[in-house]
Amino acid sequence: MKKGLTVAAVTLMSVSLVLSACGSKDDNNNKNAAANAGTTNTSTNEGTTNEGTTNEAPAAKDVTLSLRHTQIKETSKVRLKILQDVVAKTEQENSGLKFNLEGIDEVVNRDQKLKAEMAAGNPPDIFEVFGGADLNLYVKAGRMLDLTPIIEELGIKDKFASLDEFTIDGKVYGLPFGGYSEGVFYNKKMFAEFGLQVPKTFQELLAAADALKAKGKTPFALAAKDGWVNGMMWNTIMERHVGIDSFNKLLTGEAKWTDADFVAGFTDYATLVNNDYFTKGALGLPYAEQGAQFLKGDAAMVFTGSWDANRFTGDEAGDLKGNIGYFSFPSIDGGKGDQTSINASYSNGFGFSANLDADQVEAVKKFIANFFNEEIQKRTLLEDKVLPSMKLSDMSGVDPLISEVLTVMGSASSSWKAFDAIVQPSVGADVGVGLQELIGKVKKPEEVAAKIQASQDKANAQK
């Protein structure tokens, strides 16, 4: 679940480089405009600005919108800048409209602040929200603005790659600002040095890993302190074995974690662990560490989300810069899943308060029009390296590694959302614990499956 937010994680050191290297004229103009953010901004009418809205003589009425974001970290500066530019542009186009931006810590917001506000019924007007359990709860309590009419009016409903995770009973309650997919990043240099090919099947993957181990390298970097990190690769192995639809059936009892194909998935994951393919001491390492090991050249591969592409193309990569590739997890013989499918998700987005009055809803419409369009999406892709949540026509100037990620995504036979967006939060937490038990080699796959099934039974029994 938590990985959704990493979509937002970014580097910046390379940004100006990337910009000057491959930025189009538009981008440079935007950058200049950005430099004057807050003051009046005259160069924004370029590109896709909607002339119509400007001419429609904006109501002189004073409208204020509070906007809560979580882009307060150094790594999300670029994303914040893009948001600020959109806000400045929207304010400038609509006199009397004012946004109050408020940045706070992501975890504090998600666990405490937004929950407290939602309980009290006074959330900010615009806020970041995750699709899934949280959103469900807020919609059930009637706190979320139904965006369906707005995106239909703006004609952008079909432009999104997927609105699944924000759609409840056919209505859309949030708009994703980016997406990610998960796969294997690998050290091309090391693969070439040892004469290894990109593995196509699980057996080839095991063979490659053995070869790497024999050379004294760690096949897979892993930092397993947080459950969701382990969940990524495991989720794909599981999908190969059971097919993603089986996860939905767990909630109705039609499928069980203890079914043979589920257990086979746990067993394959345990094989990777028992062959010592992962970083030693992984259970104590925080997430950032696995990327560091990979970039240090200690580990040949790392299974992670596309958000890390930004880091892997930054200065920290050193001489590995440009020598990192990406492939989809190999297929597993005899599995019931879609063997060339990929995990892709668009769960991190903006939601809007149900308390807004008519004028505010009008203003929100303007904000949505300015934020969710090809221009901003392209800019996010170039500067922030976050996968676009909308379909783009122009793909020029994209970093080679990002292109590779997009190509892999494009050639996947299907895509599916992560298991923790499907099962109940308590079950998701127990999967995290179970995987750590496998990694710590304290439990057998069957035992882990049985324990998770017990948790599933309990969760299914509630309501």
Next chain:
Amino acid sequence: MNKALRNPYTYLAFIVPTLVLYCLFFIYPVIVSFIYGFYQWDGISEKVFIGIDNFKRLIHDDVFLKSLGNNFYFMAFSLLVNIPLVFLIAIMVSKARRLRGFYKSAVFVPVVISTATVAILFGVLYNYESGMINQVLRMIGGESWAKEWLSDPHLAMLSILIANAWQNIGFFIVLCLAAILNIPKEIGEAAKIDGVNAWNETWKITLPLVRPVLFVMLLLTVSGTLKVLDIVQIMTNGGPFQSTEVMSTYALKIGFRSLELGYGSAIGVAMFILILIMTGILQRVSKSEEVQY
């Protein structure tokens, strides 16, 4: 007799402002959150009153019981290792004739660092491959001495305890030192004239005289270790596989991530009662041992 100390207006003026703030910002939220403990509630939808069901569930919750055990481990370690160490170092610093100011500042430095930073620092020190601790151990005893400090479930708790001790005992040392230095010099001099050796002086004279401070340290340790949260949360967040879960981290996970605020609050209530009992016992014990000088 002491009429001066029997002025009701002064008494009220000295106490009421404290009580007002305390009741408003502390007791009121406590009561509210205790009430949640009797409901099934996700934090937003309608609350459902379920009486003591949450508490019944608690008794059969293995993870909660494991957390409770870890809290007691935490407490035992702090009482048996930290406190004697604090006392020892405080005595040594008080005996030092030179550099006392330097020692006093040096031992205190870790205290000023935020727990988040401490956790990051020790994460780097504990790293299996590149961590300084394992590098030193490998140098001494070879590869087999290197340990998976934070990922071995048998070591993870200990690793947290060491980091916690590193951060926290400095404050206790200074507290204890202030008390030791506050002992009138005459007493020490008298002891010296009577030919009392250093060991006996420490054991029979200093220790009893700093008793109030010792009690302060014990009570803070007991309550502090039973409600410990941030160092565990940041270093392991209860992992690996909940082997370092403590009551606070578990309550927060249940309350906010698993969206069971009612059950999470019930854990908080249980913690409160437990700490109340433990500190009650401590107070009893210390009273019964009290000796007049």
Next chain:
Amino acid sequence: MERILTNGKIAPSTLQRSSFLRNSQLPLHLSLWVYVIIVLFPLLWLLLSSFKTNREITVNTWALPSAFNFENYKAAWESAHIGQYAWNSLLVTVAACLLTIILSAATAFALSRMKYKTLSKRIYAFILMGLLVPPGALFIPLYRLVTDLHLYDTHQALILVYCTYALPITIFILHAFMQSVPSELEEAGIMDGLGAAGLFARVIIPVSMPALVTVFILAFIGNWNEYILSQLLVTTESLRTLPTGMATFNDGYRTNFASLSAAVIISIIPVLLVYMFLQRQIIDGMTAGSVKG
């Protein structure tokens, strides 16, 4: 940790046995130095890291920096708004600490020295309960309370809440100290015609100076490093406190260790200065109050 312990244990017994060593303080200083080095090593490493680049830290974690560059400090100062945040932190921290100290000292005095024994005992026990409650459980009710009081998004909210949260432990420590003040001192004051308030200001406060300074430092550090409440209760960018700036570099996915270590160094300097300045007061306070038994 065990190493320190054994080392430490040698000291007193050696002191006891050998008259030569009793005069020479060498073993004492050696033991203390072992402890000081263990305590300061991680910080020294942090200091060195603050001069390295991130690549250097990743590849040569424990080596000395290749060159002393101050880039990290510049980056920390600028991108984390440390200048402004530090000012806010100072304001909030000092205000909350002063309020805590004044209220606690008055309350502790009234409870420990004034002649309303039974009532005092009850109130003291009531306030001590504050030590037992895990604060994590209180955030949601606290947020609603602060909003209802129209204090949301103000420094006053932080000051009042920080102050209140520090009250129980401060009162607890001060109460213990004030209880041990010999009543002879007070009686002398009463002879001079002082009332309760006069006794408090002229006699008890000067005598309790070491304890007051100690709790002030404790409260100062706690407030200075507090993160969650400041995120919860303040939203305006310009009102934010220092830990927000620290968090800028540590997002869990990517820790900018170089800038983070520089920021940590910057953030602990004021606290260390406060401590070093005040710890002299501890000694002064001690001589001023030098209790003639």
